[in-house]
Amino acid sequence: MLRDITIGQHFPGNSPVHTMDPRVKILLTIAYIVMLFIGSNPLGLAISTVFLALLYGISKIPLKLIARSIKPILPIIAFTAVLNLFLLSGSGEPLFQWWIFRIYPESIEYTIIMAVRIICLIAGTSLLTYTTSPIVLTDAIERLLYPLSRLHLPVHELAMMMTIALRFIPTLIEETEKIMNAQKARGAQLDSGTLKQRVQALIPVLIPLFISAFRRADELAMAMECRCYHGGEGRTRLKQLRLRASDVVYGLICAVVFVLIGLSNLWFPSI
C-alpha cells in the first residue's frame, strides 16, 4: 500500500512533455484542472481524457504508473460515486427503487462524469510530477510566485521546503515500512482488530517515524549549512529556465484543446 504512493516521484525522460518549460507546464496543469470543472460534460470530459491519454503516450510513462497513482484514491472515487448515485434526485421516473434508495438516469450520468473527472484530475497532476523533476518544479513555482516576494512572502523558503518534502517522501515511506515491520516483529497487530484498535496500533509506528524525521531534519539542516546554504539570496541554478519557441507552440496547442473543452459547453450543458 505504502509503495503505491507515487506523488512527487519523477520519471526521467526526454519527451517533449518532459523537456517543456516547467512554468508553462504548471500553468497548463492549472488550466487543465479549471477546464475539467468548466467543461464537465460528456464531450468536454471525453476531450480531456483523450488529450491526457495522448500526453501520457507522448511522455512514454508506463500505464502501470498511472494505475498506481490512481489506486490510492479509488476508495474516494467509490465513496463519492455511491453517494452521488443514491442521493441525487432527477426529474423523471427513477430507474430503480428500493426502500429509500432511488436511482435516476441523471444521477448515473453525474456519477460517471464525477468519477472520470477525479481520475483525470489525479492523472493530470501526476503527469506534471512524473515528467518534471521536483527541483525544476519548485524552481518554476518559485519563479511563478516571485512577484509575491516583493510583498515579503518567503517564496524561496516555501519552494525549498517543498523540494525537501518531495525528496524525503520515498525515504520516509521506506522508513515507515521498516518501522511497521519492526513493530510487527514485536507482535504489533497492524492489519487486524477493530478500527479503534488499528488506529491505536499506528501510534507505535508514528512516534518513531516522527522522531526519526526530526533527527533527519536536524542532520539535513547541518549538511545544507556545510554546503553553504544561506537562503535564496544570490543563488544561481544549474538548470536555467528559458522560454523556447517549442514551449510557446506546445502551450498554444494545449490552449486550443482547452478552448475546445470549454466550447463543449455550447453543445452539452455543464453539470
Added chain:
Amino acid sequence: MRRDGSVDGSLRAEKTDSRAFCPKQTGKGKNMNEMLRAQDVTFSYSHEQHKALDGLTTQVTRGEFVAVLGANGCGKSTLAKHFNAILLPSSGTVYIEDIPTTDEDRLLEMRQKVGMVFQNPDNQIVATVVEEDVAFALENLGVPPAEIRTRIDEAMKMAGIYKHREKAPHKLSGGQKQRVAIAGVIAMRPDCLILDEATAMLDPIGREKVMRTVKTLNRDYGITVVHITHYMEEAAMADRVIVMSEGHIAMEGAPKEVFSRVDEVKALHLDVPQSAELCHALTAAGLPMPDDIIGVDECAAALYKAITGKEAPVCPQP
C-alpha cells in the same frame, strides 16, 4: 550576507592553475602548509556539564590524510564540526588556514574550503536527481550555471558516479549515495574534506569504493582528508592517526606507530587492525614478529619469513 564574487571568484581563479599547494600572501608569518589548527579547544554542549572537547590542540597539514579514532562519545564528531564552523569552541580557537572560525563574515569561504560528509547519506542529499544534488552547493555559492555544469561533471567523474547522474538518489546503493554526497562537496573545490563516520553505514563493497574515491582525491588531487572512522583497516591507510579519548588526544602518530601499541589502544576501548593484533598475539605466544605490521600483505610476508626462514616471494599487487 553574501560577498559576491569574493568567495567563488577569487578561489576559482586561484585554483584553476594548480590544485596543489599554493601559498597565500595573507599569512601573518604562520605556516602556510597548515590546513586546520585547533588551539586549546574546549567545548561543551549547552545542556550538559560534560566537556565534549577538553583543551584539545592539534593541526592538520595541507595534503595530509588523517584518520581520527575513538570510542563513542569521545568528541570525534564534535571536533569535526569545529573544523568547518558548524560548532564554535567555548574557549580556544580553531583556524582554517589562517581564518579563525569565529570570523562570521568569512563563514561561506570557510565552508567552501572545508567540505564535510556525514554518516547517513540519506540525510544529506537535498535534491531528487543526482546531478542537481551535486550542484546544490555551487548554486548556493552563486556560481554561474555554465560553470556549475563543468564543475559538477568534473566532481561526479572524480567520485565515480558520473554514469548515475540522472538517477534518483533513493534508487542508488548506500555506497553510491555516499559518493554522491562526496561529489556534492568536491564540486565546491574544497581544500579539505572531512568525513564524519562517512563509511559507518555502508556495506563492505560500498565502503571500499568510498575509501578508494577518498584515497584518489587525497593522492591525485591533493585534497586534505580528515577521516573519522571506527574501522581500523581504514585508519591504517592514513598518513597519520589521531586517537581521541574523553575530549582530548590520547595517541597520535603514523598508523604503524599507533597500532604497534596494541595494549594502549585496547585500553581506550578500540581495536587495532587484525594483522597487528595477530602479530601482537604471536609475539606474546613466543613467536617474535615485527611490531610495526598493520597490513595483510606485510603480515603474510612476515609470517612466511617466520615459518620458512626465507624472504617471502614478492607477489604482484592486485
